[in-house]
Amino acid sequence: MNATGADNKDMNDGVGNLFVVSAPSGAGKTTLCRALRRAYPDMRYSISHTTRRPRPGETNGVDYFFIAETEFLLMRDQGDLAEWARVHGHFYGTSVKFLEEVLANGRDILLDIDVQGTRQLLKRYPDAVTIFIMAPSLEILRQRLQHRATDDPKIIDRRLRNAEKEIAQKSIYRHVIVNDDLERATKEFIQLVADYRQKRHT
Numbered sequence: 001m002n003a004t005g006a007d008n009k010d011m012n013d014g015v016g017n018l019f020v021v022s023a024p025s026g027a028g029k030t031t032l033c034r035a036l037r038r039a040y041p042d043m044r045y046s047i048s049h050t051t052r053r054p055r056p057g058e059t060n061g062v063d064y065f066f067i068a069e070t071e072f073l074l075m076r077d078q079g080d081l082a083e084w085a086r087v088h089g090h091f092y093g094t095s096v097k098f099l100e101e102v103l104a105n106g107r108d109i110l111l112d113i114d115v116q117g118t119r120q121l122l123k124r125y126p127d128a129v130t131i132f133i134m135a136p137s138l139e140i141l142r143q144r145l146q147h148r149a150t151d152d153p154k155i156i157d158r159r160l161r162n163a164e165k166e167i168a169q170k171s172i173y174r175h176v177i178v179n180d181d182l183e184r185a186t187k188e189f190i191q192l193v194a195d196y197r198q199k200r201h202t
Helices: 029-039 069-077 096-104 115-124 138-148 153-167 182-199
Strands: 018-022 081-087 090-095 109-112 129-134 175-178
Touching (some): 018 115, 029 182, 081 096, 090 096, 096 109, 129 182
Parallel strands (some): 018 109, 129 175
16 A cells, blocks of 8 residues: 555455544644645544634534534533543534544544543543644744744744643654754655555555
8 A cells, every 4th residue: 555545446455544643733744744644535634513603714514513502512511522621711622423433433533632632532442543744843833833924923932831841742643753844744644644555454
C-alpha cells in the first residue's frame, strides 16, 4: 500500500485505526490533517458535538453536530461521549457511537482534539494512535501566531501559555512530530499513518 491510499481493496477488513492528533495553536496541525485527508479520502474525520451556535458558513453534520446543552449533558451523563470539554462557555465532545460504528466497519478515523480530550479518550481507547504536533520552539510558535494576524497580543500570549502546558504533556502521545519544515513534516505524518494502516492488513 502506498501513502496515497490507492490500495484500498481490503480497507474494510477488521477493525479500523483511531488516529488522535493534538497540537498547540499555530503548530500546523490543520494543514497536516488536511494533507492526510487528501492522501486517504477513505478515512473518516470525527465530527464533534457542540452546544455553541453555528458560525456563518458552518453546516450541521459537516463542521459540527450542533445540539442543545440539555442534550449534550444527557449524552455526557449517560456515558455516550468518549471525551468532552467546556471551552469558552460551550461544550464540545466526541460521540462513542460514531467511533464504535466507524471502527467496527473497518474504517480509520482521524480525531483532532486537545490534550485534555486525549487523556479522557485513552481511558476508553488505550490502543489509539496518538500523535502530537509541535513547532521547533515557543519563539517560532509566537512568530507564526503573529504572522497569522488573526489574534491580538493578549490572545497570542494566552495561546503561548497554553502551548507550554500542552508541550509539557507530550509524553502521553506515542509519536511527536516537530513541524520545522512543512513539507518534511507532512511526509513524516502521512508515512506514520501509512505504516499503521499497513500493519492492520498484514
